[in-house]
Amino acid sequence: SVSSVDAQTSHNVAELPGLISVSTFVPAFTSSDIQEVTRTALQSGFTFAGILPSSAVGAGITDAHSLAAANEEAQGSAFTDYSFSVAASESNAHQLPSLASLSSALYLPFNQFSNNKVSAISAHFATWPEAKPIVTDAKKTDLASMLLLASLHSRKIHVTEVVSRDDLALISMAKAKKLQVTCDVSVYSLFLSQEDYPQLDFLPTKDDQKALWEGLDEIDCFSVGCIPTLVAQALGEDSSAGVGIADSLPLLFSAVEDGRLTIEDIIAKFHDAPIKIFDLVDQDSAVEVDLDRFVVSLKSKAKGFSPFKNKKAAVERVHLNGQTVCLEGEVTGNEASGKQDTVRFQHHSHIISTPLNQVTDMPQSPATRRLS
Amino acid sequence: SVSSVDAQTSHNVAELPGLISVSTFVPAFTSSDIQEVTRTALQSGFTFAGILPSSAVGAGITDAHSLAAANEEAQGSAFTDYSFSVAASESNAHQLPSLASLSSALYLPFNQFSNNKVSAISAHFATWPEAKPIVTDAKKTDLASMLLLASLHSRKIHVTEVVSRDDLALISMAKAKKLQVTCDVSVYSLFLSQEDYPQLDFLPTKDDQKALWEGLDEIDCFSVGCIPTLVAQALGEDSSAGVGIADSLPLLFSAVEDGRLTIEDIIAKFHDAPIKIFDLVDQDSAVEVDLDRFVVSLKSKAKGFSPFKNKKAAVERVHLNGQTVCLEGEVTGNEASGKQDTVRFQHHSHIISTPLNQVTDMPQSPATRRLS
């Protein structure tokens, strides 16, 4: 109960804006999985989930049908605000313009292109609307190709789940040469390495991990990403909805305690930068975290596997769109009220109280839109 | 005999400057192979051979020892002027500065880098002297990486033996975006395709070949390259020294006859552009070609396999460094007098007659250096 917590000698609470999860893995695009993942996200301090277009089962989101189906499942099921992105395939470049308005970003899963990646990817750069973000998980040589193509097409590109020293060095070099590239690193990559699990070659090596910490300034965003799910699968653990999400704040706050990170870094990389890079409408949101409190002491905990024990930094309260939506880990609204970010006019915010018909003639300034 | 030729009704002779073979394959870096290849080159209208650092046997030129050995074998054996380039390996980046002065270019054989190509190649871009050319045979995704790295390091790069529509499109796009990239296409790729030899997947498809012809303006240089040797090997034919060299002018002049090419194109892509791109000292050279005469009627013919029959455009005379060095296919000097291009002061030219001690204080203008 709350009173038992308040009886502690120190009640060291930080308030953050709601976190933005840019690469959220959902096992299947069903209302129950979307519900489970976004509930975990909300309990863990996230108020927005950018959902990856690839699932563990069936096809990804690559056309109008799969995108509409996923959006339909999400409506009334999501506990956080959300958006879907569309995965590029070798054959869907021509469909992209019609999909863009219903999705938030184009995802380029580079390894899934077989023969001539360069021309296939070029076609996607040419047809995807210029104002919309492009995301890729490309690594090594493929990453270099992708950066060249983005540069030749004068497009911004976001690299998600950077793992290696070399990829981060390439991105840094590209930034130094004014290429429009941004990146995120999965929180797991900062705290797990092949030293912990030698058999998991998708994790950074200890040297890679060192480079990620040393290159924190070059890392625009933190993410949850697919890596936690991959870890659970590789270890034969339950990889159902939402693995890794609940570990994010406890891990990052442990680094704050160790002096390797500041709270400002967390806010910059898990809120400010994602909103800017993905051009999201900022939410009315706030998260209260008790830094000294063990997560396990919360009334309701996120389910599922975690390789980390004795986690501190418990999310005691989440405020979203004018109300407290999560208290002591328990979702307090009686229905899932998350809204899709891509359709802007559906969003409400108590910051702008002007009726909609008066707003239409008035350009929204970035300042009013981005207030936290 | 010469008189039998002169008895023909038409004696349609073109005079060209000596051709430059930028990517010359030599089976082994021995005096006999170098002799055989450069003799074939001279007979075929070439007065300069940029020798590829990879041979069919043994290791390539990757360090001071192998470079010195190759240079030693070439001295007194080469019938044309020549230069060697150095092949990048995963471990020789730190040696490059000391090798640069004795070689003409750095060759980046992209497929020979195993693990992290991006960082290995980056190291080479960082250590190779900025004034010296860099050449690569990278294709598809690897080509895109290479172009990005060249761009990030603000380096010029030359792509040799472009074969596909997509690679040429990528290069064209890079040129349009002001990247410092140039390229060559093997003459064989313009005249042989997978339609002729379905089993030879290193040849362009018919559609690729169409793109090469349509994109001739984007192709800076012609080359002989490795493709003729690969064709001979794949067909089980003799792939000894110099395959394909003697076919170059006959093939190109057949295209001139068909109206697909001009003599100016041949000079631009087989002489002017190579000299400019590889920063070569222009030679005193001239080649007389009888356009209507069958090559087979020459007194002495280049040996070796060719898939092409009934070739016209016979090289009747080659003039190099003040003398006729080849007449009717017969080398007329009594020794191989080809000189290495990389050591500039060794070159003689009758264009500059000023004694050396007066020249040293006088900067050579590009105009005096580049006179044909």
Ligand SMILES: [Zn+2]
């Ligand atoms: Zn508390």
Ligand SMILES: [Zn+2]
């Ligand atoms: Zn509020």
Ligand SMILES: [Zn+2]
């Ligand atoms: Zn929203």
Ligand SMILES: [Zn+2]
């Ligand atoms: Zn905010």
Ligand SMILES: [Zn+2]
């Ligand atoms: Zn004649």
Ligand SMILES: [Zn+2]
């Ligand atoms: Zn002369």
Ligand SMILES: [Zn+2]
């Ligand atoms: Zn010379």
Ligand SMILES: [Zn+2]
């Ligand atoms: Zn010349």
